[in-house]
Amino acid sequence: MTSLLPGPLVDDSWLAAHLDDPRLVVLDATALLPSPRHDGDHRSASGRAGWAERHVPGAHHADLAGELSDPEAPYHFAVPAPEALAAALARLSVGEGSEVVVYDTGGGIWAARLWWMLRAISVPAAVLDGGLAAWEAAGRPLAAGDAEPEPAAVPVTPVPRPELWSGIEEVAAIGRGERPGVLVCALPTGGYDGSAPTRYSRRGHIPGSVSLPGRGLLDDTGRVLPRTRLGEKAGALSAATPVVLYCGGGISAAGAALALTVLGREDVSVYDGSLEEWSKDPARPLELGG
Numbered sequence: 001m002t003s004l005l006p007g008p009l010v011d012d013s014w015l016a017a018h019l020d021d022p023r024l025v026v027l028d029a030t031a032l033l034p035s036p037r038h039d040g041d042h043r044s045a046s047g048r049a050g051w052a053e054r055h056v057p058g059a060h061h062a063d064l065a066g067e068l069s070d071p072e073a074p075y076h077f078a079v080p081a082p083e084a085l086a087a088a089l090a091r092l093s094v095g096e097g098s099e100v101v102v103y104d105t106g107g108g109i110w111a112a113r114l115w116w117m118l119r120a121i122s123v124p125a126a127v128l129d130g131g132l133a134a135w136e137a138a139g140r141p142l143a144a145g146d147a148e149p150e151p152a153a154v155p156v157t158p159v160p161r162p163e164l165w166s167g168i169e170e171v172a173a174i175g176r177g178e179r180p181g182v183l184v185c186a187l188p189t190g191g192y193d194g195s196a197p198t199r200y201s202r203r204g205h206i207p208g209s210v211s212l213p214g215r216g217l218l219d220d221t222g223r224v225l226p227r228t229r230l231g232e233k234a235g236a237l238s239a240a241t242p243v244v245l246y247c248g249g250g251i252s253a254a255g256a257a258l259a260l261t262v263l264g265r266e267d268v269s270v271y272d273g274s275l276e277e278w279s280k281d282p283a284r285p286l287e288l289g290g
Contacts, residue, residue: 004099005126008115008261009224012138015101015128017060025094028132029114030104031077033251035197042199042276044076050105052146052194056128056135060092060149062102062114066214067091077249079165082121082158094123095152103128104137107222109255111213116254116270120165121158127258130223137221141251155194166269168277172284174244175208182237186247186256187275194288199248200279204286206246208239210236211290214252217259230263239265246271246278 004023006014019022030047044065051061061070067088070078080088094100100118102125104110111127118125128135136142174181185205191194192211194203205211217225217233225233237243243260245253250272260268278284 003124005101005124008126008243008258009129010101010126011129012140014137015056015135016138016140017137019056023097023099025092025098025100026056026116027062027092027100027102028055028059028104029062029064029102029110030106031063031065031110033106034044036199037197039197039203040199040201041197042076042184047110048146053144054132054142055144056103056132057141058141060141062092062148064110064113068114068117073273074280075249075273077251079117079120079250079272082160085117085121086087086156087160089118090125090152090155091149093149093152095156096154098152098156099124101126101128103131105132107131107215107226107255108218108258109251112258113251113254116164116257118163122161122225123156123158130221133222164269166271168271168273168284171206171244171246171271171278175206175285177208180244181244184212184237184243184245184253184256185209186212186214186216186245186252188213191248193290194286198275198279200276200281201223202282202286204288206275206278207285209246212237212245212256214255214259216245217256224259224262227263230259234260234263242267242269242270244271247273248275250274 032045102111247253
C-alpha cells in the first residue's frame, strides 16, 4: 500500500487535509527539559498538562519522559526495546497500518526524537514542520481535554532498523579512528565547548567530534531550514562518511538527524546514551573548547 505520508516533514495544510484519515494518528511528543542552572542539574517532566490544555484535534500525548522510555536504562529518555515500544504505541492507538504525524511545542526536537524512534521500528512517520506554533499561526482549530486514546486493535509488528542507533563502543572506536564515521555534536555551542553548565557530570565534547547545533537547523518559526540552507550548514559533512549524532540525551541529535534526512542522507545514526552515558565514565575522554 502506498504511504499516506509525503516524506519526513508535513506542513499544517497537509495535516488539516488528512486529519480525518483513519490511518493517521497524531501524537504530541512535548516533554519539559529546562536548561541546567548548574552542572548536574537534570530536571525533566512530561508535557501532558500542556497537551491537555491545547492540542491538534484528535492528538494523543506521547510521554517520552515516561512510558516511551526504558526505565531500566542508566540514562534518561533511553529508547525502549522494539516490543516494549510497540506495546506503548498500541496504547496510543498506533497499530498495524497506522501512519503517524508527530509534533511538539518545544522547537521540534521532541517530535524528531519520537519520529526517529518510530522510524527505527519501521513505522511510517513524519514531523509537523513548525509544530503546534505553525498550526496555531495558520488559524487551525485547537482542542482541549485529556481523554484516554482507544488502544489499537492490532499492535505494530516492529521491524527494527539497528543501523539507526549507535552504542558507546562504536562511538569510542570512531573517536579513536578505528572505524569510519564522523561524530557530530548537536548541542548548542556552549554545550560543545564546555562554556555552559551541563546537566551531566562533566563538560565538553567527545574528542574528534564536530559541532552542528540542532536548533541552528531551524528558522525563527521553528521550521526546518530550506534544503539549500541546510546544505550550507551541513556542507562540512562528507557524503562518503557515515554520521553519528549525539547531544546530551539523544534529543537534539534526533533533530539534526531529521534535517540530514531531509537532505537525503541515509547513513545517519543517533548515539542514544549521548553525553549523559559517556560523561558518567571518567575513563571516557572529553575535550573543552572549539
